[in-house]
Amino acid sequence: MKLSVIIPVFQVEESLERCVNSVLTQGFNDMEVILIDDGSTDRSPAICDELAAKHRQLRVVHQANKGLSAARNTGIALSQGSYITFMDSDDTIGKNTLRPLMEELKLHPEYDILEYPVCLFYQSDRQRVLTFPKKAYRCMTTYWLEEKVYEHTYAWNKIYRRDLFHDVRFPEGRVFEDAYTLPRLLANSRVAATTPEGMYYYYWNPQGITATATGEELAQLLESHVMMLNRLSNDEGYTPQMLKSYYEKILNIQIDVCEMTGNTPILPELNIGWTECSTKLFLQKIFGTKGLCKLYKTIHKLCRRSH
Structure with a gap:
């Protein structure tokens, strides 16, 4: 049942500890946290190692810079959990988010994907909350259209059964990689569910791909x-x-x-x-x-x- 939390890391010395601490203070221990240092040149690699020395749940990989997709793919290859979730290293998750989500998956082992709420553009004048009903979809087309998943194809704010990735990886060298990858994961899924439980906090980045x-x-x-x-x-x-x-x-x-x-x-x-x-x-x-x-x-x- 273990959850693998995969966090790519690149030039985020200011926000990395905040991100990791939001995971480690969940009060949920059946997980591993995999930090993929993607060739950072600031203090991020040292911070990764310092955190790993203090917390046994943390695993750190240092690799040459290959981009976000390659970092996520490294994490997928190393993951040992039955389920996978992703975080961006300048974001956080709300208190008491992971436990109820994993309890929901334990209660419903048929779920392949569980999507939970997100606070978009947190702490900016564009801040808004995207939330969901408690609902299970057995038709992925209905899920895509009825929930308007095409507007929130984010890799984060979802927990995936690890088996979905047996023939799927994020496309290296491609931007908006989430919109490319999620349809392929849905093609491998039988049931996708949404829940109003939990919260992912996405911090606005004016230098991110959405803005530039x-x-x-x-x-x-x-x-x-x-x-x-x-x-x-x-x-x-x-x-x-x-x-x-x-x-x-x-x-x-x-x-x-x-x-x-x-x-x-x-x-x-x-x-x-x-x-x-x-x-x-x-x-x-x-x-x-x-x-x-x-x-x-x-x-x-x-x-x-x-x-």
Whole structure:
């Protein structure tokens, strides 16, 4: 039943102890905490070693810098728990979070993934809480669409059965790696569940990929979502109308990618009736995806000039 908590570490000397201490003070001992020092050049490697010397639950690996995905993959390979969860080393988890989550998994051994609440952009003016009902999904498409999982594909705030990773790893050299990986884990899952128990605190990082993504990096995110959309479109029983909200999110990413890169659109059009279209989908039907992207690029250019 042991839980493996995997924490990649890179240049986080200011927040590392705060992160690790939030795990070690849970009052839950059936776990190992694996710190993957990904070639840090600040005091992070020394802090990892100092913490490991004090706490027997900690394991430390020092490796050359390979990126977040490679660090997580190292942790997965070394993990010995029946379950895995991930943390970013500048985040924390709330008090008394892990015990009730693991008790829930013990009560429901059929759960492959358990998702719990997250406080987004903690201690910033953008702070908000994302919470969930107590619910189990036996259809991963329903989970993806009904819970709008596509808006929170985060690797953290979820506990996974370790077996899900038998043929899945995070893609090295790719950004927005969570959006690429979670659909593959869902393909290996039979039951995904949500719970209102616990809290993950995600601290806003103005230098993070969400805030600084380039057009080419957003293109990688777009590609992941288009692959998932194509998979869902082929599922029996799921109509274009049911995919509408998800599709509109992807369309917004497509518009941004076209504006930032000039790349030809890769998003196929959604086969939906005129009367069911939002304004943006209505314009897409008239101008096509490429024309819609050009239209929004022009609108944005005019808005910038007016300011």
